Amino acid sequence: MEVLLFGIAKDIVGDSQIQFSETDKVPRSVSELKKMISETYPGFGRLSSLAVAVNSEYAQDDVPLDRNDEIAIIPPVSGG
Amino acid sequence: MEVLLFGIAKDIVGDSQIQFSETDKVPRSVSELKKMISETYPGFGRLSSLAVAVNSEYAQDDVPLDRNDEIAIIPPVSGG
C-alpha cells in the first residue's frame, strides 16, 4: 500500500510517499491510517487539520482502505 | 440662458438644447425650470424621474440659476 504526500506532509515524512509493505501492519481504514502516521511522525499531530483522500476524493474516518486504492494525505490546503 | 439636453430629453424637445432669450420668462431656480419645461413639453411629466445639473453637479430644487451657469436636464440615467 502506497500513500501519497503533498505540501508540509512531504516535509514531515521527508519523502513524497509512505510505503506499507505486505509484511507491515497495513491500515484498514482512514482513521487507522491517520493514527498510524501520527504515531510514527509526530509532526502530523501539530497540523491545523489532517484529511485523507481515497481515489482522489475526501474520505471520512470510517472509509475502508484497499491496497489498490489511490490514497493521499491532505494537509491543510492553502490555494488561491 | 441655455439648457443642455441628453438622452430622451433630446427626443422630447426635438433639439439638443433649450434657449431662454432675454425677453422670455427665464427660470430663476431648478424647480422653476422643471415646472416650465414640464408645461411646455408634457413628455417630461411622464418620465420616471427628472433631475437638473448646475455646473455639472446634481442640483436640488431650491438652487438658484444664473445665466452663466451650465445647466442640464438629466433624465433617468441608465449607464452600465
Next chain:
Amino acid sequence: MNKKIIEIVDIIDASQVFTELSDTQSGGICVFVGTVREHTKGEEVVSLEFETYKKMALKEMDKIAKEAMEKWKLNKVIIRHAVGFKKVEAPVVVVGASSAHRDACFEACRYLIDTLKETVPIWKKELFKNKTVWVSAHP
C-alpha cells in the same frame, strides 16, 4: 501608475484591466465587466447606443471611486465606460479594484457598478428591429 483610473472611451479593451489594477501590495483584484446581451425581456437587441454628459459623468465617476477608497482599503480603482454604438457581447463598462485582501475588492467592485448605474449621467438606448427604447426612462 495612477491609483484611480476614470475614463469614458469609445472602445473598451477589457484585457488590460488586470495589468492596470495590479500592484505589489494587492493580493486580490475584482473586476466587473458589463456587456451587451442579445435579449431584453425576450426581445432581440440589435445594438445599444450610449450617450453621456461627459464632463459631469467623469466628475460623478470620480466621486464614486473616491467614496470607494474611503469605505474600503483599496490600492487601485478603475471605472471605465464606453459610449457610442455597441453590438452584442461588446463590453460597455469595466469597474474594478485591487486590495490586500479579497473582501475589500469584492465589496468595492459591487459598490462601483451599483452606484455608477444610479448616479452617472450616461443613457442607454436599446435598438430593436422595429423600435428604439431609452432604458429606464419611463416607470
Next chain:
Amino acid sequence: MNKKIIEIVDIIDASQVFTELSDTQSGGICVFVGTVREHTKGEEVVSLEFETYKKMALKEMDKIAKEAMEKWKLNKVIIRHAVGFKKVEAPVVVVGASSAHRDACFEACRYLIDTLKETVPIWKKELFKNKTVWVSAHP
C-alpha cells in the same frame, strides 16, 4: 466554447478571461484574480511556491463550478489555478462567471474563490529571505 473551464496551469494569462467568459446571453462578467502580495504579516515575501495533487484538485474545482451553476443562473464559469514558483504581482488564481444579470455573477465569483480556498488540494509555501512557511499548516 466550453461553458465550464477548469484548469491547472504553469502560467496564468489573466488578459484572456473576459473573452473566455463572454457570450451573447450575458450582461455581466465578474472575475477575481488572486495575486502575490509583497508582504505577509509585515514580512517581505520573495516568492510563493504552489504545489497540487492535480487529479484531485481538478475534480474538486469541477465540483465547485458545478455547484455554482446549480446555485445561480450562470452562462459560463472559469476556475484556473497556477502552480510552481510565483513572483510578487503574478496572478496565481483566476475565477469568474458570466450571467444575464450581475447579482448572479458577483455571488458566484465570491463562492468560487471562497470554496476553492477551503477544499481544493493546492498548497502554498511562502518563501521569505530566511525561511519558508507552508501557509495555514499550523494553528
